[in-house]
Amino acid sequence: MKKYLLPLLSTLAIAAAGCSSSRDNGKEANAEAPLTVAATPVPHTEILKEIKPLLARQGVKLEIRVFTDYVQPNMQVAQKQLDVNFFQTGPYLDTFNREHGTNLVKVIGVHIEPFGAYSRKYTSIGQLPDGANVVIPNDPSNGSRALLLLARHDLITLASPEDRLATLKDITGNPKHLKFRELEAAMLPRVLGEVDLALINTNYALAAKLDPLKDALLIEDKESPYVNFLVSRADNKDDPRVQKLAAALTSPEVKAFIEKTYGGAVQPAF
Template structure:
């Protein structure tokens, strides 16, 4: 019986270790795990990996295709940090999910765009055109603000970062909106007249935002993409090393030369 109890204790101890194996900050190793979307976030992190290796930090990049799991995994302490989102999205997520994720540092801006495979100019958009938008609150508002800036709709407050379709006061072209998960939007281009697409998903779909977008945010976009963590790890030396590397001259040069304006440094 004593041997059985001892074996159970050992198994429980091993289970406890494996439960936190995804979190470098919580463990004793120098591993740091970061959740990211594939383009451009994971690509930028790959450039940072050798910089951190010289600092004694093993950066492990976990690629996700959605905007929910990266935050959930960090909040649950399965992953240390994430890099994929803007402040309005983070604020909305924290409010809706009761999480307390925090910003570590700002890295880049992805000018948000409107795309079409049917029309070469926004002026060609017909009356009653079908338009797909992201269904998460912050990106949905971002899409509406872009349309409003170019006169396709009118909003109660053209600067409201949380505007919804209920805030549309004029829709002269009688646009018909459909909301979908952000990752799905590029797939709708053959079906709809216009799709409002986040740049990371546009790039992944082979679109060139600076050439293909009929409408696009300018360099003054307030939607910076941030490295995000938790209150209990944001000041960890390894996290701060990553923040410093992400905002280094080397990474600024990489972003400028690799993305040709489709992604802009925010530092």
């Protein structure tokens, strides 16, 4: 019996060693796997492309997936189809988590994109006529951001002037009788020529070749609380690859790139 038992034990030991080796290799493969990041085209993808060679030298292969909406980048990270994303503000993330039952977390703040109001028909906000057609983003965070900007310039009055979740129902005064319509944020540059005023996120404005500092009739000031964050899941926030990406996004090289490329339309938050 012993004669047959020894070879069997040896075989099992070899198999166990093989499984252990496979698990170890799996860990190494995970550490060496590409880091996938979802981003909107401008300025997020441009910034990521700028630091891609830097990360490659640190052993991180960055794979950028470009999106033009604000929902899928979060859903795909939450569902573990992608590792992280870079496109959104803190208030937007908080609202998204609450509405979708997700638990995405902020890794680090990178930049601010001052939000603006644009028109193809008028060159100053004073020219806006009574009953003007105004479009704003249809998501709670950016919609309220648009209303807050209008309220700061006395075009409307809100029940709570600092409420970052204000809606059209919170308008208590509308002296110009503005007519509001809500559309998906990505659509707003496309309808700019059809309305009197459009409140547009800077990333979409830049993609549409609008210059926020020259073309916006109204724009947020430098004290804007809407910082754009690198975002991950709670379970991969401390992944060394994610931390290297966070460090690269807040490096002196990126600060210089943002200041040179966007001339104040995008501002470093670090």
